[in-house]
Amino acid sequence: MLWLTWRQHRMQVLVTTALLAAIGVTLLINGLGAADFAARNTQAAIDCASAPGTDACAVYTGGMMEWMWSVGEIFGWLPLLAPALIGAFWGAPLLGREFERGTHQLAWTQSVSRSRWLAAKVGGLGFLVTLGGLALGGAVSAWLAVFDSAEFPVNFLSQSWFRLVGIVPAAWWLFAFVLGVAMGAAFRRTVPAMALTLAICAGLFFGLRTVQPMYANPQLAVQTTVVNDVVPDDVLTLNLYWIDRNGSVLTGPDMDLALARPCGTDPTAAKYDECSFKQGYRQVTVFQPADRFWRFQWTETGILLIAAAVVGGVTVRRALRPRI
Template identity: 65%
Template sequence: MLWLTWRQHRMQLLVTVALLAVLGALLLVNGLGAAGFDARNPPPADCASDYRAACAGYTAGMMEWMWAVGDVVGWLPLLAPAMIGAFWGAPLLAREFEHGTDQLTWTQSVTRRRWLIAKVGGLGAAVTLGGLALGAIVGAWLAVFDSSAFPVNFFNTNWFRLVGIGPAAWWLSAFVLGVAAGALIRRTLPAMAVTLAVCALAFFGLLSAPRLYATPERFVQTTAAGSDLVPDTAMVVESYWTDRNGMKRTSDDRQLALAVPCGIDETTKAYAACSFDHGYRQVQLFHPASRFWRFQWMEAGILLLPAFALGGVAVRRTLRPRI
């Protein structure tokens, strides 16, 4: 069965491996370029505590290198699972039913159960390994940029589902969803369309969901000192101001109230100091970087549990011969 699985699905396997290799080569070239820029333009040692013009130049240079390929990489959390579900999962059973080959294949010495274990299990393992490989490739690329002068926020929506176990969870859940759609609909193109639609709904539905995975920590800034700020690697859930009475205020409310004593230029430290002197406090609700793996496993559970439940229903229906 393993040889048969390879023979029937080698094109999907080879194309996926080739695309991962191309992506790895692209990120390797980009990462080497960013490392070269870092070596030629070392940032000042105190960038983390004192943001100066030299730090701004370093940050702009690193951002230019990152986003030279970042826009392409940023589409992968949506496109990669959708393609896996549509082209790996959906045709697996739907094609057998649609072409009637199930009547021949499952009446031979290989039972339906063994066929499903070999096909779904083998391809599911390959999909999981591919997702882990993607996470390792993107993680290694981002590590080139990550430094005290240019910290990478792995909670960023561009990266959160591209590193760690995130890609593997999304790929595997999309694959199982595709298999279930094929088993229930029994037509290849409709199953592919349903899989693509559900993958898109899941992606946009969970886009901001990590903010809700735990109760955020609360930080109240009382001075204009930069060291009081929430770390750049944290996930900021909400940021707002409170007045001297503790009432919640927007930046526009604060600017209107302080237009006379503090002026209107919010970008200066003098304005910030004046705001705090008049009793205003900046409140930030955030998740620290230490929650990254906890959130990754939580999202994996959110994706995989419904997918496996639906997959179980589809497999049970497939194992039950039609009369």
């Protein structure tokens, strides 16, 4: 069965492997270039730690940002596209094509039982899909580690990177694959199964993006002076607002009206924020700290694995049940 699985699905395996290799090479070349830039600007990085506002620090952070986003923008939609394509081109045809062509009637009447056929196909390909997701997460994590430093912290909780690093890519790839198999078993047609797999993946992706900041209760930080940096750069900021002396939340227009007489009407003026604090107003930041990264990773992984188990169980039951 393993040899048959390889013969039937080697194109998907080879194409996916080639794409992962291309991504790895791209990240390696870019990471080496960024590391060389950082090595040639060591003093500028030191200046960023002691005096963030200097021109040398601005050159350093600007250069690192340029190196990062020259690749990061290319991979902007990869967290959604990669699992969606895995589900559509790995998962959906697995059973959908067998039912569509009627070849399941031959394959499942041989010496290999339905359960063994499903275990070899779904289990074997699901294992490869999971390895592919782990490879992607490991490659992107290693690439971002080149940039991550006290002078240039990387926000791993941000929407840009969270589903490209760690174990979440593997969970997404596996879920999308199982979902595609389920759609193929349900519709018994390849193209409708592929289309619905893409749609469900997109819907769930944007749904989890929305609820991800709430995987844990956020923390609050209150800023009382201009120089008081209450949160690090690598946190996931959820909200930012002002309160008065009594703790009442102020809307933007209310804040502007309250400060118009003592502080002026130009929020970009250098003394505006300083004047705001002197008037007794405080700025509140709602955020998720960076040390919750793995908690969030395991939370989203758990959600996807539970969903995959439920969908996979229904699929196996449907596939093993003879159709009357």
